[in-house]
Amino acid sequence: MTDLKAIKDDLVFGLDIGTRSIVGVVGYLSHQVFHVVAMAEEKHATRAMLDGQIHDIYKVGDTIRRVKNSLERQIGFALTDVCIAAAGRVLKTVNASAEYAFENETRVTQEHIYSLNLLAVEKAHAQVNENSTDIHYYCVGNTPVNYKLNSFDISNLEGHKAEKIGVELIATFLPEEVVDGLYQAVEYAGLHVASLTLEPIAAMNVAIPEQYRLLNIGLIDVGAGTSDICLTKDGSIIAYGMIPLAGDEITEVIAKTYLVDFNTAEQIKVEASDKKEGIVEFKDIMGLTQKIPAEQILKDSESVIDKMADAAAQKIIELNGNRPVNAVFVVGGGGKMASYTQKVAEHLGIMAERVAVRGEEVLGSISFDIDGFKKDSLYVTPIGICTNYYTQKNSFMFVTVNGERIKMYDNNRLTVVDAVMQVGFPNEKLFPQRGEQLEFTVNGKTRLIRGEAGDGAVIMINGKNANLNTKIEQNDIIEVKESTAGAKASTTIGQLDEFKATVSFIVDDKKVNCPRFAYVNGELKSEFYEINNGDDISMADFYTVEQLFTFLDMDMSNLNIYVNNEPAQNDTKVYENFSVKTHGLSDYTVSSGFDDETYSEAEDIQENAEYAENTEYAKSHEDKAAKAGANTEGNTVQEEVKQSDDVVKDIFVLINHQPVKLSGKKKYVLVDIFDFYDFDLSKPQGSDVVLKLNGQKADYLAPLKDGDLIDLYWEG
Incomplete structure (x- = not known):
């Protein structure tokens, strides 16, 4: 006897999760023969599944666990991974093709073939999702119908050199809810899914060997809830289908005819199918013992069997291009009723002997290394689920991404x-x-x-x-x-290099450095303005006479003002290094500006003033700074004004965007502005005074410094 623990890694565990029962198989493949070393079957205690669909996940999970425990007792160790198959209920099939061209002639590998198949499956998936917007479908299997090597048909691409490869395949899809129910039930039983296929694909692997697939053959896997169908032709599987009519239809008719519960009706069906002749004895729901001939039970079921057979035959004809197949193999417990195969043949219009139940005949390459089980069509699908694993082994893996x-x-x-x-x-x-x-x-x-x-x-x-x-x-x-986005970009006027530069003027033979004005979308803004997308910012390279004298805190009344020796008005523009002279105020001294100022000797400055009188210079002020810089390469005298907390100093602030000079103190606080700015608190224009320092509400005793921006207004 084989030491199972020694070949533990070679064993495959397959589960056929059916509507009425769950069959588990454990075995291994050796020299093209699959050896079954353990089998177990458990019926659902209740109708936890209907028509192949799990309705009660936890009850189905409990049944799976009982099958798992039975198999573990037989083999002597725990099982963790299982192969499963999905029934074809609400199955969708799509024919798709794909091509892949190499840059250079390349020898085809399994990875190339997988990628090619995946391209075709993705196309098929897109078609399914396009036509079914409300339901998400999961691909449970795909079957290549034909491969192409440089546009020529070929059965196997691997190992060939090719410039272009192609595939035509059938992709099968089920709603994600159906697949998810299977996974949840399996995981509830403490197992992980090692592979997933479709039940007719699994049955086909056993019931119709490759050498038979040249023929146009149909396979019907008649379960309890669904009858799954697939067709072969010219060496390939050409179609899949499903009808929601199967063994439970017969059971329900028996239950209604003989007034018994569903489980009793199932036993009656099986016994009548096995005996075909003789008496079937049972008790109805009234407790009365009934003795009915098997022939009568089969006769009472004949109409529903005919309905099932007709539906299966019509589906085969539809899938086969509106013509019957040459032969049909029937597997699964639901197809063992006496007249089923005969009626399928009648509805297909083919000879009765060409429709047959396949059990022991197709299990020739299966070795049952256990007692108590015989080769039966009931086990074709669970064994096929196991053998299907070997076509995927070392080729596929399952993972879960975000559920x-x-x-x-x-x-x-x-x-x-x-x-x-x-x-x-x-x-x-x-x-x-x-x-x-x-x-x-x-x-x-x-x-x-x-x-x-x-x-x-x-x-x-x-x-x-x-x-x-x-x-x-x-x-x-x-x-x-998902990754996150960082903070959006932000900057202020004051952070721009262009704003940090100053503009210089010659006022009464002294050089004065003034901060540049920034205009945003045509409006004057302070250095604290937060720039927005699409803002159009221009840095003024001039002051108007009025702006200059306001900044210098000079009274313009009774003054005659000249710019470059020409009479000036309030709106006259004063550009870099322009000369500004005043007459009528002999004792005025130019302020030092915001910070330490640099004054130049009158003789050197005069050169700039004379140069600035040139008309062309006044008109093209964009390059005046460069020209003025070239003309001030003389000896200059720099005066450093040192200020400390012990020295009275002047500072300049912007109140409501207007330059205001604060003077006469060593330090300044916010409330000091009322001594220098005209704001009448005695005549309220609202319910409250709003006072902000650099955009934030501030205390009246907040300290001030050069360049602070102050907003002052009534609110309410």
Whole structure:
């Protein structure tokens, strides 16, 4: 007897989760023969499944656990991974094709073939989702119908050199709710899914060997809730289908005819099908013993059997291009009723002997290394589920990404990024995202400031921290939290280099440095203005006479003012290094401005003034600063004005965007502005006075410094 523990890693556990019962098989493949080493079957205690659909996940999970426990007792160790198949209820099939061209002639590998198939499946998936916007479908299987090598048909691409490869395949889809129910029931029983296929695909693997697939043959897997169908032709599987009529239809008729519960009716059906002749004895719901001939039971079921057979035959004709197939193989317990195969043949219009139940005949390559089980059509599907695993072994793996179960081609190099790409996770949500950028213009030139970088995606595998390059393994649970965007870009007028520059004027033979004015969308703004997207900013390279004298806190009344020796008005523009002279105020001294000022000797400054008288210079003020700089290369005398807390000093602030000079104190606080700014508190213009310092509400005793921006107004 084989030491099962020694071949533990080679054993495959398959489950056929049927509507009436669950069959479990454990076995291994050796020299093309599949050896069954353990089998178990458990019926559902209640109708937890209907028509192949799980209705009560936990009750189905309990039944799976009983099957699992029975198998574990037989083999002597725990089972953790299981292969399953989905019934074809609400099945959708799509024919799709795809091509892939290599840059150079390339030898085709399994990975190339997988990628090609995946392209076709993705096309099929897109078609299904396009036509079914309310339901999300999961691909439970795909079957290549034909491969192409450089446009020529070929059965196997692997190992050939090719410039272009192609595939035509059938992809099968079920609603995600159906697939999710299977996974939840299996996981509730303490198992992980190792592979998932479709029940007719599993049955086909056993019932119709490859050498038979040249023929146009149909397969009907008659279960309790559904009858799954597939067709072969020219060496390939060409179609899949399903009808929601199966063994339970017969059971329900028997229950109604003989007034018994569903489970008793199921026993009557099985006994009558096995005996075909003789008496079937049972008790009805009134407690009365009934003895009915098997022939009578079969006769009472004949109408529903005919209905099932007709539906299956019509589906086969539809899938086969409106013509019957040459032969039909029937598997599954529901197809064992005496007249079923005969009626299928009648509705197809083919000879009765060409429709047959396949059990022992197709299980020739199956070895039952256990007692108590015989080769039966009931076991074709569960064994097919096991053998189907070997076509996927070392080729596929299952992982879960954000709750979505996916099947991936396992090339031993799979990482998190492969999984998230397959589920369509957006690339931009994986990597740190920059905040909103800020775009504006300064003096007609576009300025772009990028937002700050955010945080990358947070990735967990089985509850542990991971990254995009972390290798993934079978049944990993991957959770990906989207990356975040950083703070949006921001800046103020005062942070611009253009604003930090000053503009200089020659006022009564002394050089005065003044801060530049910033205009945003035509409006004067302070250095604390927060720049917005699309702002058009211009830095004024001039002062008007009125702005200059307001800044210098000079009284313009009774003064004659000249700019470059020409009479000036209040709105006359004064550009860099222009000469400004006044007459009528002999004892006035020019202020020192915001910070330490640099004064030049009158003789040197006069050169600038004389040069500035040139008419062309006045008209093209854009390059005056450069010319003025070239003309001031003489000896200059710099005066450093040192200020300290012990010295009376003047400062300049902007109150409601107007320059105001504060003087006569060593230090200034916010309340001092009322001594220098005309704001009548005795005549209220509202319910409250709003006083802000640099955009923020401030205390009256808040200290002031040069350049502070103050907002003062009535509110309410």
